[in-house]
Amino acid sequence: MAEQMPGKPPMLPRVALALAVCSGLIAHAQDAAGDGAWPMAxxxxxxxxxxxxxxxxxRNVHSLKLAFSFKTGTTRGNEAAPVVVGSTMYVVTPFPDYLYALDLSRPGANVKWRFDPKPKAxxxxxxxxxxxNRGVAYDGGRIxxxxLDGDTIAVDAASxxxxxxxxxGDITRGETITxxxxxxxxxxxxxxxxxxxxxxxxxTALDAATGKIAWRAWSTGPDADVLIGERFKPHYAQDRGKDLGKTTWPPDAWKIGGGNAWGWISYDPKLDLIYYGTGNPGPWNPDQRPGANKWTSxxxxxxxxxxxxxxYYQWSPHDLHDYDGVNENVLVDLPIGGKTRAxxxxxxxxxxLYVLDRATGEVLSADPFATITTSFGVDLGDGKLRYNPEKTPRAGRVVHDICPASPGAKDWQPSAWSPRTHLLYIPHNNLCxxxxxxxxxYIAGTPYVGADVKMKPGPGGNRGEVLAWDPLARKKVWAIDEKFPAWSGALVTAGDVVFYGTMDGWFKAVDARDGKLLWKFKTDSGVIGQPVSYRGPDGRxxxxxxxxxxxxxxxxxxxxxxxRDGSAGLGFTNVMKDLPQYTKKGGTLYVFSLP
Amino acid sequence: MRALLVLIGLAVALGGCDREERKLAKLPSAAPSPATGERRGDLQPGQKGSGLEQTTSSRSFDGKNAFELAQGKRLFRWYNCSGCHSMGGGGMGPALMDNRWIYGHEPDDIYRTIMEGRPNGMPSFRGRIPDAQVWQIVGYIRSISGLAPKAAAPGRNDGLAVTRPENERERATPRNAPGSG
Structure with a gap:
């Protein structure tokens, strides 16, 4: 149930819905995006x-000022993007997954309503x-x-x-949704x-009207479960064959094999295709799952x-280091080889940094954007990643200087693309x-990892970096060193400003063309969220x-x-021991504008 | 002086016996394990209902015995306790090497936490781990924050060394959360 907040008279949902329909306020996700809104993460x-x-x-970002702020009432990591449609902003918090609607038409943006889904502790x-929780999506008058405990909920955006x-999802088997x-x-x-x-x-695809499951595509198992049929035409030979989601595993290992789709989904309306990555195979210890482990990573x-x-294309066949393949797939059209390619x-x-033909899955280029010791490159002939055998884990021995570390050269933190500069702005990690x-x-509902990990800074000592990548020239154009992993998302605007936050609590604006620092703001806690930009009801x-x-x-x-335990938190602790000296727990929304 | 040395020697030797003793069979005089209440969380590792709901058990805690603690350390990994609590620093579950005990630091408190589970994510292992092994894990968990004698606490890791061994840890004087056992 939603709690009505003071400052706004309670309104019957049906009345609200009717009003919304009459005034044509119900927008669909993609239409809304063009209009200064931010309808999805x-x-x-x-x-x-x-x-x-x-x-x-x-030129003017240096005078950016705080317009208002709002405490979420939570203290765990805020990885979400605020969503804005019309005169309302929707903010979802980490567990217990509160959903707030803030009224942007009022000074200070008071709370219109708060929805508490009451997930299991x-x-x-x-x-x-x-x-x-990485954010919500708006569509057709619904959020x-x-x-975290595995529910998907449709909430009336008005009421x-x-x-x-x-x-x-079933938490007793260890399943969550983030x-x-x-x-x-x-x-x-x-x-x-x-x-x-x-x-x-x-x-899983749910009918937006009813919440009924329309289809579910598993990442492992027989073709029928993976929804592989007549239309499946992978570009490379290694991805063709019957039931590879079963046969590239030891017997039954695919049933507990991971490949979770916990990252980003993109959609090309022209080709009518969705794109998403699959996560690491389980357990991390590769000796327990010989085979390519399709369709993970x-x-x-x-x-x-x-x-x-x-x-389908496999970034990391038989993944050795927890290299999930779930990072964002940014859809752009580029002039390659004399013609425009999707x-x-x-x-x-x-x-x-992969460039794939999104109609066929062919790898057009794959260039290192960070320090790599675990592989030598991607063969553009057969599409295969060439592993460095020296960095292959073997049970009972310690392998040193694995780069990138398990969180990867870049984890979930999403990059941003500017059609004006034709650069991809990538916040990422520099860890080995x-x-x-x-x-x-394997004990259902408990960790299934089988690896002790000790992370350390990569070459240079800076644990993070924000870089601008030119996919045509296939090179880094500029880069900014960050002390800690650059764990926030990036935003780029038509004003040619890139925004991102740092774990030590700076929210920064840099020049999209050369990376020059233009403005920064000290936040209460470190920033790992996704910055967004919108046009307010006042036109600003x-x-x-x-x-x-x-x-x-x-x-x-x-x-x-x-x-004191460097292996804690799946090995990340060893390289983050000084973070508590720079920041503390928090949960605040900051909204900025020109004065 | 000589008598004193002999006495000290004897004391050390006897202490050593205690440390080294391997109780392979349950003592007939052993007290029963404390009664555990209803499960306090939604998580029950393994398949629900496939284990024994209640096993007859005796309280076989021995926090001074090196063998028991070494076994506890092995089982702490075997049952994936380390997956959440790491080597004491925590992660998905809270740290165990500090002095904060949300649900109590006494052996019986820890035993109940393992068996009953706790509402914020600690699974209930009752029916999944044999009772004597739970007591070995209890002993080991206390050694993580230096609550076991240094002579009995484990002194090495079998894998990657990322933290000081348990027998080099300073005793972290427990500070139980208000209202806990």
């Missing part, structure tokens, strides 16, 4: 995180990497949200009342988390109506690690971001991890 189906607003630009014990609730849903053609797309607990991954293109797979850009955890693997037992451009350090990288603060 990634802004648009192409996952650009590009705001077309240009009031705030590289036990869910906190099976969330691998803090109890985060669609996920809860905050629950419309339907679908129970998709990703931001996406609505495509009347279907709510949701993927599960649990790659560190032997949870079998899936992407790869990318699927599917028909959103039926879920049928159209193509491609997707994908900065992977394994350290390569030593690792020892061992045989681990606003920039919004949540602080609240945490996530996998920030557990030393948000989860009170004891830094």
């Amino acid at each position: 990634a802004h648009d189906y192409a996952n650009t995180r590009f705001s077309p607003l240009d009031q705030v630009n590289a 036990s869910a906190q014990g099976v969330a691998c990497c803090d109890t985060v 669609f949200m996920n809860t 905050g009342n629950e419309i339907w609730r679908a129970h998709l 990703m931001a849903p996406v609505v495509v053609k009347g279907k709510v797309l949701v993927g599960n988390s649990g790659g560190e607990l032997g949870v079998r991954g899936w992407l 790869g990318v699927f293109a599917r028909d959103p109506a039926s879920g049928e797979a159209v193509w 491609v997707l850009l994908h900065p992977d955890r394994n350290g390569y 690690q030593d690792a020892g693997t061992y045989e681990t037992s 451009q606003y920039i919004a971001v949540l602080d609240g350090v945490g996530g996998w990288a920030g557990g030393v603060v948000s989860a009170d991890i004891d830094t």
Whole structure:
């Protein structure tokens, strides 16, 4: 139930809905994006995180001021993007997954309503990497949200009342949901988390009207479960064959093999295909799962109506280091080889920036954007990643200087693409690690990892970096060193400003063309959220971001991890021991504008 | 003086016996394990209902015995306790090497926490782990924050060394949360 807040008279949901319909306020996700709104975490189906607003630009951003702030009442990691449609902003918090609607038409943006989904407290014990929630999606007058304990809920955007609730994940098997849903053609797309607990991954489509499951595509198992049929035409030979999701595993290992779709989903309306990545295979210890472990650590293109797979490509076959393949696929059209090609850009955890033909899944280029010791490159002939055998974990021995470390050259933190500069702005990590693997037992609902990991800073000593990448020249154009992993999302605007936050609590604006620092603001807690930009009801451009350090990288603060144990928090602690000296727990929304 | 040395020697030797003793069979005089109440969380590792709901048990805690603690350390990893609590620093679950005990630090408190589970994510392992092994894990957990004698606490890791061994840890004087056992 929604709680009505003071300052706004309670309104019957049906009346509110009728009013919304009459005044034509109900917008669909993609239509809304063009109008100064921010209707989904990634802004648009192409996952650009590009705001077309240009009031705030590289020349005036230095005078940006705080317009208002709002405490979320939570202290775990805030990885979400605020969503804005019309005169309302929707903010979802980490567990217990509160959903707030803030009225942007009133000074200070008071709370219109708060929806409390009341997730089960036990869910906190099976969330691998803090109890985060990466955002909600708006479509057709409804907000669609996920809860840590495995529910997807449709909430009436006007009243905050629950419309339907679908129970998709089972925490007793270690299954949680942390990703931001996406609505495509009347279907709510949701993927599960649990790659560190032997949870079998899936992407599920729910009917946006009713919450009924339309289809579910598993990431492992027989073709029927993976929705592989007639239309499946992968570009490379190694991805063709019957039931590879079963035969590339030891018997039954695919049932607890991971491949969770906990990242980003993009959609190309012209090709009518959705794109999303699959997570790491389980357990991390590769000796327990000989084989290519399909369809983990790869990318699927599917028909959103039926879920049928159209193509697949595996970034990291038989993944050795927890390189999930779930990072964003940014859909852009680029002039390559004398003609315009529809491609997707994908900065992977394994350290390569991939350019794929998004109609076929062919790799057009794959270039390192970070330090890599675990592989030598991607063969553009057969599409295979060439592993460095020296960095292959073997049970009972310690392998040193594995780069990138398990969180990858870049983890979940999404990049932004500017159609003006033709650059991809990538916040990412500069981490390496030593690792020892061992045989681990599978006990449903407990971790299934089998690796001790000790992370350390990568070459240069800076643990993070924000860089601008030119996918045509296939090179870095500029880069900014950050002390800690750059764990926030990036935003780029038509004013040619890039915004991002740091774990030590700075929200920064830099010049999109040369990376020059133009403005910064000290936040109460470190920033790991996704900055957004919108046009307010007053016609002005606003920039919004949540602080609240945490996530996998920030557990030393948000989860009170004891830094004397470097292996704590799946090995991240060793490289984050000094974070508590720079920041503390928090949860605040900051909204900025020009004075 | 000589008598004193002999006495000290004898005391050390006897202490050593205690440390080294391996109780392979349950003592007939052993007290029963404390009664555990209803499960306090939604999580029950393994398949629900496949284990024994209640096992007959005796309280076989021995926090001074090196063998018991070493076994506890092995089992702490075997049952994936380390997956959440790491080597004491925590992660998905709280740290165990500090002085904060949300649900109590006495052996019986820890035993109940393992068996009953706790509402914010600690699974209930009752029916999943044999009772004597739970007591070994209890002993080991106390050694993580230096609550076991240094002579009995484990002195090495079998894998990657990322923290000081348990027998080098300073005793972290427990500070139980208000209202806990």
